[in-house]
Amino acid sequence: MEKTTREQVLAALRGEGAYPVAIHDGAQSAPLHRADTNSLRSQVAAISVCQYATYELMEKTGAFWPQAHYEAAPMARLAAGGATVIGLGAVRVPYCQTVEAEIYGAKIKDGGRTHIPSIAEHPYKLGDTPEIPADFVKKGRIPAILEAIRILKREVGEKAVVMGSIVGPFSVAANLVGISALLKASLRKPDSILPYIEAATETAQQYAAAVIEAGADALVIEDMMASLDMISPRTYRALAAPYETRVIASVGKRIPVIIHICGKLDQVMTDIAATGADAISVESAVDIPAARQKFDEAGIRTPIIGAVHPIRALLEGTPEDVAAEVRKSAADGVALISPDCAVAPNTPLANLQAMVEAAGALQERR
Numbered sequence: 001m002e003k004t005t006r007e008q009v010l011a012a013l014r015g016e017g018a019y020p021v022a023i024h025d026g027a028q029s030a031p032l033h034r035a036d037t038n039s040l041r042s043q044v045a046a047i048s049v050c051q052y053a054t055y056e057l058m059e060k061t062g063a064f065w066p067q068a069h070y071e072a073a074p075m076a077r078l079a080a081g082g083a084t085v086i087g088l089g090a091v092r093v094p095y096c097q098t099v100e101a102e103i104y105g106a107k108i109k110d111g112g113r114t115h116i117p118s119i120a121e122h123p124y125k126l127g128d129t130p131e132i133p134a135d136f137v138k139k140g141r142i143p144a145i146l147e148a149i150r151i152l153k154r155e156v157g158e159k160a161v162v163m164g165s166i167v168g169p170f171s172v173a174a175n176l177v178g179i180s181a182l183l184k185a186s187l188r189k190p191d192s193i194l195p196y197i198e199a200a201t202e203t204a205q206q207y208a209a210a211v212i213e214a215g216a217d218a219l220v221i222e223d224m225m226a227s228l229d230m231i232s233p234r235t236y237r238a239l240a241a242p243y244e245t246r247v248i249a250s251v252g253k254r255i256p257v258i259i260h261i262c263g264k265l266d267q268v269m270t271d272i273a274a275t276g277a278d279a280i281s282v283e284s285a286v287d288i289p290a291a292r293q294k295f296d297e298a299g300i301r302t303p304i305i306g307a308v309h310p311i312r313a314l315l316e317g318t319p320e321d322v323a324a325e326v327r328k329s330a331a332d333g334v335a336l337i338s339p340d341c342a343v344a345p346n347t348p349l350a351n352l353q354a355m356v357e358a359a360g361a362l363q364e365r366r
């Protein structure tokens, strides 16, 4: 029986989905990663691990920023458009990465109708002792996000995987003291930033538990600052990975966890897999076939998700450009198609729909 898109996504996150195989373009076919011949019948779905709200999606759903950042109903309505308008196999909230830092006391600059909220003022200076806010998940925008997850489960939970997205401890710490202070300290005095990362780990665990309690099917951890564009592999291993691991361990396999880190990650792909994440969302800067091969040699089965370029293909390209990147990602061995990173809000809806269509068309080519 054909799987629904929701089932395809969940199967892929469990590592049961086929790696897209044998995309024959005349040249050699990609290696078969599953001995199971059923995998030849399996399908590949498209999701967006990071934010996918666009101005056109706001028009179609009648739910707009900034309300969709703060109120559960428009937040859920806009997110649901991911499934009902774009055709994605998963929906997610929220749209920005400032939720945790705001509760720690960061001043937030509202982005109005066109931009996501950003951090105007960091709550701490390096050397301060961070304080974990009591009742973390009852503060700030978290109650609205949890309510949006419950609404999404009711409204589109049959057809799409509902994902709650939190920020990784290293990136929350960057939001607490500022990225340049954090980067400088990570080189010279790494011990001085541990209290922030520790606090962020504790609150990430609380937030993850609340997301699960609200009924989410999957958790996304966006650790955008833990990118090798920002830090060395050594810093990733010392200051990011151990804390990602603790958050993922606290989820305890109750729901699958997708970790998303930006940029070129080739040197730490096996370290990311070792965090226990159920899937890794990467950008097209990553050499996915090389990572898959390394994984296979090490007996790592963690699915990789990606990697349609959000600017080159989705924002500036044509639907044909998008389809070409979907086919390339599939041939490279991703288990689920997704944009590399956050989708720009002025991205044409037609290109996002083309991503979904091209992913659907892969099934027939197999």
Ligand SMILES: [Zn+2]
Pocket (backbone or CB within 6 Å): 050, 224, 260, 261, 262, 263, 340, 341, 342
């Ligand atoms: Zn990213």
